[in-house]
Amino acid sequence: MSLKFNLSPRKLFAENKGFLLFLIGMILMRSAVADWYLVPSSSMYPSLLEGDRVICDRVAYDVKLPFTDVILAHVADPQRGDIVTFSSPEDGVRLVKRLIALPGDVVEMRDEKLIINGVAASYTAIAAKSADHLTPTREYAREQLVFNETLGTLQHGMIVMPDRAAMRNFAPITVPQGEYMMLGDNRDNSRDSRFIGLVKRELITGQVKRLMFSLNADNYYLPRWERFGAGV
Template sequence: MLNFKKLIADNKGFAAFMLGMLLVRSAFADYYLVPSSSMYPTLLEGDRVICDRIAYDLKIPFTDLIVKHLADPQRGDIVTFSSPEDGTRLVKRLIAVPGDVVEMREERLFINGQAANYETVSQLSGSHLTPQREYAGEQQVYQEKLGSLNHPIIVMPERPAMRSFGPVTVPEGQFLMLGDNRDNSKDSRYIGLVKRELITGKIKHLMFSLDGDRYYMPRFERFGSAV
């Protein structure tokens, strides 16, 4: 016990620094490794993203208890949240806000009765497509446009997926999330809607990116880039 007390006393500066870092990461800003291809072509496996934890709400550190609303999540935001299924930290795109009526018909998104427009994206690096080790079939890339939504998505015609659902009315205080890699994402179609208190922040920029399929070589062009 004496040795433990001495260890704390001798390292109290370092302990205070580490506690401060934990508080900052819990309450203000954090960073996460993108572990899967569910957000291709926007976020790649090996991206380290910076999460603004006070983009929407001020919370008590280490909890989901909201002290003050700072801003409302918007359609098109890329957010981190705790899965309502099992608490796993996920990164997805926020597609629908409270009051929206959402439907998907064979990949085409409808919000409040308005259909999204889809334009084929032909100039896309192969590194932004789902890795061949996961899926070797055809991949189609489109720019999905509907109001404030304007982002690329990938669809995989040969892969089993939930391509139709709804219509669903999003209740107050909840949000609908989808992955940009539309047929390779475990999102609100499978885990349900996400309550506001489960949203842990907004992704605006990358910190850095390493390519695990190429011996973790840096993707320098992605360092500090906006998403």
């Protein structure tokens, strides 16, 4: 006995119209309005942890043609200190980093310390919130130092790894119009603008302000309850 499937595409659509329209709407929303993103690496510790699921506001800065980098309208300008997602200018992979320098800024790094427009950031040593907020030991088991990096009114946590070979210095560069410098908060464990170059505005895919939830893969995927819905 053989089974025959003779439903036409029109009949299939008619019988599943509600579900298909919902699916199309979700795809369009994730492409153009809001998306969620799993943090896959430790490059943004201690701000973002592996296993965090972040909410990305795709219209924080620009309205784009869905599924493209074509900007239809500007909403607001990215600001220094924002955590953003973007397509890597190197290979197109989506990354999440902190926006450090704006168009027109002159930025340099000396012995891990940032200087922007002639103003040096200040660094205050702090204790990690917990071992979970340090680079996992399976990846790096030596000394990690946590600081508050402060530049003007902006302040955020960062990690340095004294025993790891890293790019801790670069000469002053002027950020061109329409481009931005991105750095990871886990400064010695991040492939960012020091390696992949500056990021054009059209490659920025959104801003991260809040987490959806977080699961700790190093602890049987148990929930990090305190991070559910937390702001970043």
